[in-house]
Amino acid sequence: xxxxxxxxxxxxxxxxxxxxWDESVVVYDQRxxxxxxxxxxxxxxxxxxxxxxxxxxxxxxxLEQRYDATEGDLEDAMQAGLSQLxxxxxxxxxxxxxxx
Amino acid sequence: xxxxxDLKARLRDAGLAIQVGPFVVRLRSQLDRIERSVALFYxxxxxxxxxxxxxxxxVTLARSSGLRTVWRPxxxxxxxxxxxxxxxxxxxxxxxxxxxxNWCIAQHAHDYLMVHAxxxxxxxxxxxxPGEPGSGKSTLTAALALSGWRLxxxxxALLSLETGKLVALPRPVxxxxxxxxxxxxxxxxxxxxxxxxxxxKGTVAHLKPPDSSIDRMHxxxxxxxxVFPRFSAGGSDRLQPLDRAEALLKLVGSSFNxxxxxxxxxxxxxxxxxQSECLTLEYADLDASLGLLNAxxxxxx
Amino acid sequence: xxxxxxxxxxxxxxxPAAARELSLADWDLLVRVxxxxxxxxxxxxxxxxxxxxxxxxxAPRRHLHAARVLADRQHAMVRWEVARIHxxxxxxxxxxxxxxxxxxxxxxxxxxxxRQFSDVDILVPQARIQEAEQHLFVQxxxxxxxxxxxxxxxxxxxxxxxxxxxMRRKSVLDVxxxxxxxxxxxxxxxxxxxxxxxxxxxxxxxxVPGPADMVLHSATHLFHDGELENGLRDLADLDAxxxxxxxxxxHFWEHLTARSFEMDLARPLYYALRYGNELLQIPxxxxxxxxxxxxxxxxxxxxLMDGLFRRGLKPHxxxxxxxLSGAARWLLYVRSHYLRMPLHLLAPHLxxxxxxxxxxxxxxxxxx
Numbered sequence: 001x002x003x004x005x006x007x008x009x010x011x012x013x014x015x016x017x018x019x020x021w022d023e024s025v026v027v028y029d030q031r032x033x034x035x036x037x038x039x040x041x042x043x044x045x046x047x048x049x050x051x052x053x054x055x056x057x058x059x060x061x062x063l064e065q066r067y068d069a070t071e072g073d074l075e076d077a078m079q080a081g082l083s084q085l086x087x088x089x090x091x092x093x094x095x096x097x098x099x100x
Numbered sequence: 101x102x103x104x105x106d107l108k109a110r111l112r113d114a115g116l117a118i119q120v121g122p123f124v125v126r127l128r129s130q131l132d133r134i135e136r137s138v139a140l141f142y143x144x145x146x147x148x149x150x151x152x153x154x155x156x157x158x159v160t161l162a163r164s165s166g167l168r169t170v171w172r173p174x175x176x177x178x179x180x181x182x183x184x185x186x187x188x189x190x191x192x193x194x195x196x197x198x199x200x201x202n203w204c205i206a207q208h209a210h211d212y213l214m215v216h217a218x219x220x221x222x223x224x225x226x227x228x229x230p231g232e233p234g235s236g237k238s239t240l241t242a243a244l245a246l247s248g249w250r251l252x253x254x255x256x257a258l259l260s261l262e263t264g265k266l267v268a269l270p271r272p273v274x275x276x277x278x279x280x281x282x283x284x285x286x287x288x289x290x291x292x293x294x295x296x297x298x299x300x301k302g303t304v305a306h307l308k309p310p311d312s313s314i315d316r317m318h319x320x321x322x323x324x325x326x327v328f329p330r331f332s333a334g335g336s337d338r339l340q341p342l343d344r345a346e347a348l349l350k351l352v353g354s355s356f357n358x359x360x361x362x363x364x365x366x367x368x369x370x371x372x373x374x375q376s377e378c379l380t381l382e383y384a385d386l387d388a389s390l391g392l393l394n395a396x397x398x399x400x401x
Numbered sequence: 402x403x404x405x406x407x408x409x410x411x412x413x414x415x416x417p418a419a420a421r422e423l424s425l426a427d428w429d430l431l432v433r434v435x436x437x438x439x440x441x442x443x444x445x446x447x448x449x450x451x452x453x454x455x456x457x458x459x460a461p462r463r464h465l466h467a468a469r470v471l472a473d474r475q476h477a478m479v480r481w482e483v484a485r486i487h488x489x490x491x492x493x494x495x496x497x498x499x500x501x502x503x504x505x506x507x508x509x510x511x512x513x514x515x516r517q518f519s520d521v522d523i524l525v526p527q528a529r530i531q532e533a534e535q536h537l538f539v540q541x542x543x544x545x546x547x548x549x550x551x552x553x554x555x556x557x558x559x560x561x562x563x564x565x566x567x568m569r570r571k572s573v574l575d576v577x578x579x580x581x582x583x584x585x586x587x588x589x590x591x592x593x594x595x596x597x598x599x600x601x602x603x604x605x606x607x608x609v610p611g612p613a614d615m616v617l618h619s620a621t622h623l624f625h626d627g628e629l630e631n632g633l634r635d636l637a638d639l640d641a642x643x644x645x646x647x648x649x650x651x652h653f654w655e656h657l658t659a660r661s662f663e664m665d666l667a668r669p670l671y672y673a674l675r676y677g678n679e680l681l682q683i684p685x686x687x688x689x690x691x692x693x694x695x696x697x698x699x700x701x702x703x704x705l706m707d708g709l710f711r712r713g714l715k716p717h718x719x720x721x722x723x724x725l726s727g728a729a730r731w732l733l734y735v736r737s738h739y740l741r742m743p744l745h746l747l748a749p750h751l752x753x754x755x756x757x758x759x760x761x762x763x764x765x766x767x768x769x
Contacts, residue, residue, distance in 0.1 A: 014363065016363070016367050016370075017363060017366060017367070019370050019373075019374070021343075021344040021345055021373075021374075022343060022344060022345070023343070023345075024343070024344075024345040026344075026345050026348055026370065028363060028366035028367075028370075030362055030363040030366075033359055033362060035348070035349065035352060035366065037345045037346075037348075037349065
């Protein structure tokens with residue numbers, strides 16, 4: 001992965017603060033005390049990033065294998081999902097990462 | 101058990117030490133109502149004079165002073181000399197004590213995840229029932245406690261952050277309005293105290309927990325069922341599975357200190373969800389709903 | 402006369418091994434005095450640091466533990482708030498100096514563990530304060546619950562914007578541009594404070610006060626701002642800071658006393674060291690008292706202040722109260738306002754505040 005390219009990384013979370021149940025993943029963020037319930041497609045993005053940081057391109061490939069959707073719809077869903085995760089402060093964009 | 105004269109003397113002097121689940125409350129009061137209610141409800145939980153050098157909460161219930169209180173007597177709650185809330189009419193001194201004790205525990209007991217919920221137990225397995233006022237939770241709780249389930253708590257669940265189990269807080273069950281007569285009719289031998297009228301909740305009377313619930317108050321119970329009751333007049337009684345994520349949000353939404361205990365609170369709540377069957381109960385008829393809950397627990401208690 | 406519970410609390414803070422000598426009945430009162438003094442969390446941290454927690458009986462230990470849980474949670478929230486403030490103001494290159502608790506937590510100072518607080522205090526250069534308010538506003542910090550009179554009081558006569566509350570998180574942020582109000586009789590120069598500020602690791606553009614200034618600010622807050630309710634707690638902060646900085650720098654004491662004259666804060670430092678030494682046995686070298694001799698109040702006033710502070714600094718708990726405690730607290734309260742505000746403005750303000758506090762208290766009391 002090239003260093004200059006933007007990539008997304010999950011904030012570090014203790015394993016006990018992430019619970020995958022049925023159709024949702026529940027996440028506790030101890031920095032701010034908020035509890036988030038993630039549902040598809042957020043779950044897929046979240047679980048992909050649990051393996052390590054990803055560029056938008058690799059993330060898109062990952063989602064493509066799981067969803068039967070047109071490229072445009074999938075791209076929109078991915079962008080919406082990423083911006084939601086950013087709003088929750090659950091992901092960081094590197095290289096411009098910032099510690100909280 | 102101590103003699104009534106002795107109880108009165110201690111309430112008026114050094115204070116009466118009461119074991120309320122994991123807490124020791126040292127209570128002082130000159131008020132007759134407090135004396136009568138404590139003698140009725142807490143007689144099995146009184147500690148010997150020298151048995152409690154340390155108390156968790158030092159509570160005083162006193163008559164408010166001031167000119168106005170000559171014709172409108174009021175009772176005031178003090179925690180260690182400070183009065184955290186408004187006085188209530190003297191007739192509500194006992195509900196004020198119970199309400200104030202909730203406040204004390206909620207402010208200080210951060211070794212538990214504290215949830216506004218009833219807790220009952222059968223065969224070592226706990227039923228946790230969070231419920232909004234008006235959900236019928238207290239009526240169900242009273243009926244279950246009087247028919248074979250052990251009462252751990254009426255409205256204050258203590259989930260130990262250390263053991264992940266539920267800890268009993270045996271206190272009188274507060275019954276409201278129609279539930280008072282309903283329980284009296286069904287269980288004529290149940291001990292129910294005098295009713296207080298016109299509290300902010302309507303008419304309130306307290307039911308004494310069965311002796312066996314009090315005697316076993318130091319036994320913890322692992323969570324097995326998480327049930328959210330909802331009263332639906334004229335509806336049909338039914339239990340339905342509830343999504344676990346939703347159950348978690350509802351559970352922590354009823355907590356007094358989820359925001360204080362942080363990650364440990366989340367872990368305890370999530371573990372409880374994973375160990376429990378999560379259900380909603382639509383409750384219309386007491387017998388029908390009791391039947392459903394007993395069936396879930398493996399038949400009539 | 403010092404009553405036993407307070408003496409025992411101080412003894413354990415100064416020498417944690419003293420915890421071993423306490424009976425359950427001692428703990429019964431000690432925990433309550435520590436709670437009223439906001440020192441429960443500090444007590445837990447001190448005892449834990451000394452490895453003595455297992456010597457505390459389980460019943461009182463539970464209360465100390467609960468206070469620590471609460472403090473730890475508050476610290477996590479402060480770290481979060483500081484990161485959000487950084488996000489709001491760093492892109493605008495507005496320098497931010499963290500004060501008090503936020504500085505202790507972010508700089509990892511020994512005055513932090515177990516210390517309870519909720520508000521975040523920051524200092525921003527006066528020329529940038531309006532801009533700072535706007536950028537904080539965009540990020541959700543608003544001024545709520547203050548009427549026009551309060552707003553004018555804060556903006557015109559005090560050293561700060563009215564407290565800002567975050568719309569969603571409800572956290573409270575106090576933005577200052579000087580550590581004392583412009584109307585006060587002492588005039589520490591904020592430019593000097595900025596010059597000595599220490600950058601905060603990981604947060605470019607954020608600072609904490611230099612070591613001497615941190616001590617001076619804490620002393621000033623206590624002996625000039627009149628918040629004596631937590632007097633003993635604030636002396637415990639000073640104790641931790643002084644021991645830490647003096648261990649780090651052999652010339653710290655000389656530097657501190659010289660700085661106090663430079664900052665026009667020698668009098669509050671004198672009080673802090675005098676009563677800190679007296680009540681909490683803060684180790685103050687004689688050379689420091691000699692250096693501050695000129696800043697002492699003249700002898701009739703000194704006697705009066707001794708009488709007031711010795712009473713006022715004790716925890717506001719019935720077990721620590723003497724006959725004159727209430728009167729002493731009231732006089733100290735009036736004094737703090739007199740020091741902050743010209744006299745002709747003071748009387749109407751106190752009157753108005755008394756009426757409003759009364760109304761507010763009536764409104765805000767919890768409803769059973």
